Amino acid sequence: MMQTLKKIVRGISFALEGLVFAFKNDQHFRINSFLSLTGTFLSLALLEGCLSLVLAFINYSILVAELFNTAIERAVDTATLEFHPLAKAAKDVSSAAVLTTGIFALLADLIYLLPALLSAIL
Numbered sequence: 462m463m464q465t466l467k468k469i470v471r472g473i474s475f476a477l478e479g480l481v482f483a484f485k486n487d488q489h490f491r492i493n494s495f496l497s498l499t500g501t502f503l504s505l506a507l508l509e510g511c512l513s514l515v516l517a518f519i520n521y522s523i524l525v526a527e528l529f530n531t532a533i534e535r536a537v538d539t540a541t542l543e544f545h546p547l548a549k550a551a552k553d554v555s556s557a558a559v560l561t562t563g564i565f566a567l568l569a570d571l572i573y574l575l576p577a578l579l580s581a582i583l
């Protein structure tokens with residue numbers, strides 16, 4: 462039981478190290494996580510019911526996609542720092558995951574979050 466608990470705590474501390482690494486070393490991560498968390502917070506604060514949770518999840522998923530993107534970029538860099546078409550493909554596809562998640566979040570925010578934000582401000 463104690464061993465399992467220690468393993469879980471170790472796992473969580475490695476995950477937090479990953480989060481700190483991404484934050485310190487990746488400017489795209491910093492920008493996108495700021496946008497993502499702002500959208501998540503506004504969704505929870507301004508929308509109601511299921512819509513609030515769904516929009517919060519959509520916005521939060523940008524941060525998750527950006528974490529995977531950062532991990533893939535670093536993994537590719539350990540494989541090669543030379544130009545390689547497959548390294549390019551891996552990084553480009555990984556960036557496309559963030560882009561497509563972001564586009565979906567932007568559309569959802571424009572349709573649901575923006576009107577709620579405007580009516581809260583005006």
Ligand SMILES: Nc1ncnc2c1ncn2[C@@H]1O[C@H](COP(=O)(O)OP(=O)(O)OP(=O)(O)O)[C@@H](O)[C@H]1O
Nearest residue numbers: 487488489534541542543544545546548549552553
């Ligand atoms: N080893 C490589 N071989 C071929 N193309 C590469 C290689 N490394 C990077 N690229 C190309 O350069 C682009 C930018 O790569 P880079 O590693 O600088 O990431 P980035 O998009 O600037 O992200 P970040 O600033 O978050 O690290 C990639 O999307 C890819 O098209």
